[in-house]
Amino acid sequence: MEKNIGTWYGQANISCTSDILDKRKNSIKAYLEEGVEWEFIKSIIKLFIKGKDNKQDKFKESFADIFIKDDSAFSYEQDKEIQLLAGIMLNEILKGKNKYNTMIELSCICLKNYYDPASEEIFNNIEKGFYDSLKQLRENEDNECIKSDFGKSLQSMLKENPSLPQSNINDEVAKQLESLKRNIINLVNNFEKMQKINDLKSEDSEVLWWMIGEWSYDLNKPFKDIDDNFIPILIGKEMADKVNVFPGPYSAKAVINKILSNYEDGRLYIYNYAEKIEKDWLDRFVKEYYIEPIADFMPILKYFNKINEIDEEDYSDDKLEKICPAIIKKVKILNKDIAYEIYLECLLSKAYKDREE
Template sequence: MHSNFNDWFLEASITLRDDQLKNRWEGVEEISKKATKDDIINLVKIFYSMPVDKNYKDTFAETFIKIDAAFSRKNEIELAVLAGAVLAQIAIKYNLYSFCELLVRAAFFGNRRPAVSGIYQVIGQTQLDDMITIRESTNDEKNIQTSSMTLAKALETSGNAWTPDVANGFNGYAKTIDASIKELNDAVNKICKANKVYFEDSQLLWWLTAGWSKDLRCSYKLVNSLEACLIIGKEAAELVRIYPGPYSIEGVLYKVVEYCKKNTAKLDFSEVISQIDGEWKKRYNEKYDIPNMLELLPVTAALAYSENTESKNEWIHKYNHEACISVDEIKCAPFEYAVQMYFEVLAQKCYFDL
C-alpha cells in the first residue's frame, strides 16, 4: 500500500477504517496490474471528474464491490480518488507508466483540476524521476564477466581424456559463457538505448540552435509568439522518441519561444486557437486523432472543435461543455501554451507507439 493512500482520502474529506483501506488497496492493485492504455484514458477521466463510458465506470466500481459489498458505486468522489490511486500505482510500478504520466500531465490545464492534488504530485514526481533516470543511466559502466580457464586446466591435468573433472569443468565453462552472453546482450541493449538518447538530444539541440520551424518553413524570429507557441510545442514533441521525454525540455521550449517576436506576457486561449492557420490545423487534426482521448487534451480538443466553424468563437460553447474547461478563464504565457502542447502531442505519440 502506498504510504500516502490514507492521506489521499483525507484530502477528499473521506475517512476510512483500516480494514476498508486494505480492501480498497486490494482493488487498486488488481486494476493497476491489468490496465491497458485504453483503461488509462478512462481512469484519467474519472480522476478529473469528467464524463466517462458507463460500462467502464460500472466495471471499475464492481472490482471494489466484490472485495467490499458495502462499497457504493454512487460515491463519485471516492471513485475519483481510487482512479487516481490506480494511476499512481501504474506510474510507479507497471509497464504503461510513461503513457500514464504523460496523459495525467496533459489533462491538467486551465481551471480543470484532479480529484486529489496529492496524487497528481506523486505522479508528477515519478515522471520527473523517470525522465532523469533515462538520461543518467546512460553513464553507468559495467565490466563483462569473462570465462575462467577451468575447462583448459581440467583437460591439461587429465591428458585430454573425458573424466568427471573434465565434465565438471565443461559444465562450469558453459555456465560462464552463458552468463557472459547475457551480460553482453544487456550491454548492447543499453548501448542502443543510450544512442537513442544521444540522437534525441542532438535533434533537440539542432532545433534549438537553428531556431527554425519545420512546419512554418521559416525562422521563429520572423513570427510572433501568438502564432508560434503551439507549433513550438508540437515540433519539440515530434523530436522525442524516448518516453516520458527529457527532463530539461521546458528550458528548451522557453528558449525557442524567446526567439519569437511580441513575446506577450499572457494570451487568451481563444485568441491563440483562432490565430492558428487553417491548413496547419487541418493537418494536425488528421494526424492526431484519438477520439476517446480528445476531451482530455485541452489544446488538441480546441483545435478539433474550432476547425470549419463559421464564426470565430462558435466552437467555445461545445468545448466548455465537453472538455469541462472554461475557455474565457484561460490566459497563459506563450511558453505555458508551448509546454501544454508538447505534453499533449507526446501523450498521443506514446499511445500510438504502445
C-alpha cells in the same frame, strides 16, 4: 497506499474507520493482482481527474462493484469516494513500473489544466513520478559496460590436459556453455545500453542546435518570420519531434521558455492562437499527432482536429464550444503554457504509438 490512504481520505473530507480503510486497500490489491489493461486504466484516469464532468456512469458503477464485494454498505452514490479510489488505484498501478506508466502520467498532466482531480496530493505524486523519470533517464546512463570474459576454449584445455577424464569433460562443456550464455547476454545488454546512450546524445544535440539556430524545420524559415500567436503552437510540436527516448529530456520546459523569451509573454484565448495557424501545417500536424482512442487526454489536439474538420473561420464559435467544452474556457493562456501543453500532448501521442508497435 499503506501509509497515505488515511491522509488522502482526510484531505478529501471523507470520514472512514480503520476497518473500512483496510477493506478498501484489500479490494484494490486483489483487483490489481489480476492485472489491468489500458482500456480500464483510461477510464479510471478520467474518473479521477474529471470528477463530476465525467460521463462514465456505467463504468463508475462497475468500478464501485470492486469495493462492494468487500463492503456491502458501499454505495454507487458515493461519487467523491469513488473518484478518490480511482486516484489511489492509479497510484498503485504506477508503483508497478509497467509499460503504461508514461502514458498514465502524461494523460493526467494533460488533463489537469482543465479539470480538478479528486485529490491534489495524489495528482502531485503522479506528476512527480513523471519528472523523476525525466531526471533518472540521463542520471543513470554512463559509458561503463559489463566486461565479458570468454576464458579458455575447451579445445585449449584439452590440449593442456590430454588425460582429462570423460566425466570432467562433460562438466567443462556445461561450464563453457553457461559462460558463453552469460557473455552473449552481456554483449546484447551492452549494445542496447550504448544504443540508448547514442539516442540520448543525438536527442540533446538536435534540441540544442534547434534552440540555438532558432529555425523551424517544419516551415523551413526562422522563428522571427513566424506570427507571434502561431509560434507557441509550432514550438511545442517541434520540441516533441526531437524526442527519441521516452519520457523525453528534463530540459524540455526550459528550452521552450528560452525560445519564447524572445517574444512578449502573450496571454490569449485558445482560439486566438488557433486563428494564426497556417492551414496546411495544421492539417499535417493533426494527421501526425491526433489519435482518436486517446483524444480525451489531448484537449488541444482534439480542438485542433475539430477546427480542421469543420474549417470554420471563427474558432470561438458556439458549435466548437459544445464539441470541446474543456478547451473553450473563457480563460487566457500564456504562450509558454500552451507551447508546453502541446509538447506534452504530442509526447503522449508518441508514447501511445510506441506502445502499439
